[in-house]
Amino acid sequence: MTHNEVVRTEFARQAPGFSEGSLFADPRLNGWVCRHLEPLTSDMLAIEVACGAAHQAQAVAERVRQVVGVDLTPEMLETGRRRLADAGVGNVLLQEGNASSLPFVDGSFDL
Numbered sequence: 790m791t792h793n794e795v796v797r798t799e800f801a802r803q804a805p806g807f808s809e810g811s812l813f814a815d816p817r818l819n820g821w822v823c824r825h826l827e828p829l830t831s832d833m834l835a836i837e838v839a840c841g842a843a844h845q846a847q848a849v850a851e852r853v854r855q856v857v858g859v860d861l862t863p864e865m866l867e868t869g870r871r872r873l874a875d876a877g878v879g880n881v882l883l884q885e886g887n888a889s890s891l892p893f894v895d896g897s898f899d900l
Contacts, residue, residue, distance in 0.1 A: 793887065797862050800841070804864035807842035808872060819848035826900065829853055835900040838888045843869035846881045853900070857893075859886040 790798070807813065822845060823829065829852035837846040840858030842865055850856045858881055860866050866883045873881050886892055 793861060800862040801864040804868045807868050813844040819845055823848050833899040836898040841865045842872055843881055843883060847873060847878050850878055850881050856881045858883045861887055
């Protein structure tokens, strides 16, 4: 198995646990991260690489125009899509991709 296959297999197995009960769902942690990213403004475009189920993307989305979340594991992205839809978050776009070769031109994001 390649490294990416190992990552996908392992995180596909873990994806259901990332729905809400994970450490990454803790609003205190996500708030702390957002406070250290400030100043965030409503016109910013942000990216979260290796976003998993997009907990941090959701927290950042409250403060910016759009967040693009990229992750290698489709199951994690699907968990994130369901979570975001249930929370009514519409400004996070989740996309499958590899952190080592992102499909964006340099300078595409403010954050």
